[in-house]
Amino acid sequence: MGARGSARCCISRCPAVPLRSPLSPPCSTIPRENGSMAKTLMAEPPKSKPRLPNDAIAWITAAPPLARFIFRGSPEAEAAAGSAYGLAFPKALNRAASIGERGKPGARVALRIGPDELLLIVPIAEGKAVQTALETATAAHPHSLVDISDRHTGFALEGPHAADLINAGCPLDLDERAFPVGMVTRTLLHKAEIVLWRMGPTLFRVEVWRSFAPYVEALLEEAAHDFL
Template sequence: MPDPALRREPLDGIPAITARGRLAIEALPPATRLVLRGAAAAGAAFGLALPTAINTATTDTVRAALMLGPDEWLLIAPDGAAAEIAAAFAGIAEPHSLVDVSHRNTAIGVSGALAADVLNSGVMLDLALAAFPVGMATRTLFAKAEIVLWRTGPDVFRIEAWRSFAGYLHGLLADAAREYVKG
């Protein structure tokens, strides 16, 4: 297995896309990502209360938990925290599965007043604030790529996607943003 310190992020060297302060599309920093299945009472081990409603998220300044299914959470923490989190979960008696998917995923941030418009070029969801409020997170498609879309602020979204789709997604977002970048 390659040394993680030498691992290159899929969007390294690709500049952020901005449009007059109304749009920013950028690669987000590396993070630890774990998929938790089955242990609803495990929030204490993660250090953050897990959400109890599907398609919602809880967060503090450091960690986030996104409930994507009846017994499935995507846990996001600072890069390199997987071993610490796994050790905290080791003492949980409740049946559960905790899988590190940090190597598989990457994140793209889309923010600004035009963020929902650009995302709607490939996501067939109503992204109006009333329909997709802050804190909502869901597994969906962007064009042909499966993503997790999480609204972290009124005009701020985080896309979690497989690393192999990062260039494809960034390219589609860049195409969608083109009319705003030149305008």
């Protein structure tokens, strides 16, 4: 990082954009929740900021339009769902699994955020097909599948001080030895509940309720001023 006085804050705004449900055999499939800002999810995301010289702090990139589901089920339901999803669900708690380029056709993400709870993320255009495939595959097993696409949004936070900005409002130890690449957890950023996924040494994915997105961005921007 360059001299403290010359460093530039590079936090850009992204557009303002979990749910536990008991198992009840044979299944509980809850329709998508309506929200007044649902159309925001469909909007073309802003272009990411260009990578800056090594005196950059961090930058935010809005996620492309995505469909999101919370899946819970028995081991048999998970096995059937993973097969239909095209991606084996991670077994270990707080771990992520993914295939394909995020937001592109065929991309799949599965985040283990609870002992029997997974956050599934797919391109928005494939959401309905994926939901139908999961419902069909798990029909004979106790499970719950909830579409939270209208409720959640997400963005990437990347840069040499990305972990520092998160730690301004989150008590987690984000040293790579304690929170390695591929780890994910549900935590708090000040008063906002988030799902935090480390995708790279200096790259984090933040999933948050749409109504809390401006609050979370403002916290990160405020923290960035410490590096000016």
